[in-house]
Each structure stands twice: as C-alpha cells, then as structure tokens.
Amino acid sequence: MDESFRGLLTKDIHKSKVILTGIPFDNNASVGKGAALAPQRLRELSSHLPPLTRAGEDISSCKIYDSGDICYQNEDYEAYFAKIEKQVQPYLALDKLNLFIGGDHSIAIPLQKAFLKEAKRRNKKAGIIHIDAHPDICDIYENNKYSHACPIKRAIDEGFDKKDIVLIGMRGFELQEVKYFKDHPELDVYSSSFIQENGINPVVEKIKEKFTDEYMIYLSYDIDVNDPAYAPGTGTPEAFGLNSLDVLHILEHIFKICNVSAMDLVEIAPPLDCNDITSWLGLKTVYELFHILNQKE
Numbered sequence: 001m002d003e004s005f006r007g008l009l010t011k012d013i014h015k016s017k018v019i020l021t022g023i024p025f026d027n028n029a030s031v032g033k034g035a036a037l038a039p040q041r042l043r044e045l046s047s048h049l050p051p052l053t054r055a056g057e058d059i060s061s062c063k064i065y066d067s068g069d070i071c072y073q074n075e076d077y078e079a080y081f082a083k084i085e086k087q088v089q090p091y092l093a094l095d096k097l098n099l100f101i102g103g104d105h106s107i108a109i110p111l112q113k114a115f116l117k118e119a120k121r122r123n124k125k126a127g128i129i130h131i132d133a134h135p136d137i138c139d140i141y142e143n144n145k146y147s148h149a150c151p152i153k154r155a156i157d158e159g160f161d162k163k164d165i166v167l168i169g170m171r172g173f174e175l176q177e178v179k180y181f182k183d184h185p186e187l188d189v190y191s192s193s194f195i196q197e198n199g200i201n202p203v204v205e206k207i208k209e210k211f212t213d214e215y216m217i218y219l220s221y222d223i224d225v226n227d228p229a230y231a232p233g234t235g236t237p238e239a240f241g242l243n244s245l246d247v248l249h250i251l252e253h254i255f256k257i258c259n260v261s262a263m264d265l266v267e268i269a270p271p272l273d274c275n276d277i278t279s280w281l282g283l284k285t286v287y288e289l290f291h292i293l294n295q296k297e
C-alpha cells in the first residue's frame, strides 16, 4: 500500500493546516456497527487519491498532520471519552482545522466538550452545525446516555447555548426529540424536505446571520445525512435524504462563511458499504473542503 493522503502528509504539525485524528469506536451505535473501521479504510483509499478537487484544483499545499488513532481499550465509556478529551485538547489549541474521523456519532460527546473549553479559552462563542439525518438530541437512548443518539443533548448539558446550534438534514426522530423541539423553538432545525423544497440558500443565509466573527464552529458531519442511495454504508440509513452535491455545497458554504476549527466525519461503516461508495464520498468531500481552506489564506 502506498502512502496515505498522497502528497498531503507532513510530519511537522506546525507546517500543517489540518490535524487528522481517527477515533475507531462504534460501541454506541444502535443498529449497524462497523464505523470503527472507517479511519483505517479512509486512509487506505486515500493512497489512491491524487491531491485534486473535482474541478482539478491542486490542493497539495493543504498539509495534513496525521496524529493517528485514539483507540478504545475496553475501559468504560466515561474513561474512554475522558481520554479522547484529554488527547485532543492540545490539538484544538493550535490554529488549525482539527478533523476527526469516527467512529459512531457518540465520539462527538468528548470532542464537543473539549471544543467548548477551547472556545472559552479563546474568549470566543462556540457554535455547533450538525449535519445529519438525525438530531441526536435524546437525553438517554437504550439506557445509554453516551449513545450515538445523544451527542447534541450532551453538548447542551455541557453548556452550549441552544440558540448556537443548527441542525441540518433532519428526517429521523425519536418521540422524545420531537417533544424537545416543541419545548425549545430556539433550536434551528432544517429538515431534508425543507431543503428539497427551498434549496440550500435559506440555510446558508441563516448561518451567515447567526455565526458572526465572534464564533468558532464545531461542524459535525454524519454521512447518513446523504440519502442512502449516495451513502449506503452506514449503520442507520435514513430514507428521503439529500443528494451528495447539495450536502457538499452546504459544507462548502459553511467553510467559506465560518471559522470551522473542528470537524468530525462520522458513521461511515465500511463493512456495510457497497464498493466503498460511502467511504469515497466522505473522503472526496473533505478534499473539496481542504481546497476551501487553501483559498481562505
């Protein structure tokens, strides 16, 4: 196997624009498992990928520092998440894009906690843009408060302001989540049907208006926001989703508008995939975003 991230890797963290960390953990996925294998599979596939965008733009000046994986060693979830939080904290303190490859969505729990701490240290407001078929705002799911159905609720418990959270692509809910939205209209929630009917512009305008320069953004990208036709390799496929170009365009706008200092890419499950379609989608999407990063300088 050739080198991963062809032409993009650097061993010098200070020369990097992106710090990549794998979090191979899927114990908190409720239906299909397999997301723990995504960091390895994406690295493998990346060795076949030239450093170019879909328009042929050269992204090779976007250097990536690969910090490796934070592995689960059968400790309890609280201890594992504390370990993640501790290990990523110094990376978040650097002025880079931190890209975390999961893993199921529960890995966002310690990441968002560490991110909030870093935002406070920088005297910035912390926002979350959650792009997913599911709101993940359950207080507890299958008796597990660390379930992949809970990270947005945990983020609110940690101190994120509800009005600083935007949920995009929603279409699969639990009853308790529908009730939570009724009780908390300050949360911005965009369904996949809304985007299908109105296009992405109203969402982009809202993000522009809400997330001014005083914010730093945690962007959470669950691959299942894409329709299962585009992303079949995921544990909780949800019908009636967005097409992959609409999702990419939303992400590109977010990168242009906001200071995205941390991003996760979660719920890609290679064992459930078909010809690596879903892994390729995730990988090629982040390459497009690296190009936006290059343009921002």
Ligand SMILES: [Mn+2]
Binding pocket: 132, 133, 134, 222, 224, 225, 236, 267
């Ligand atoms: Mn989801």
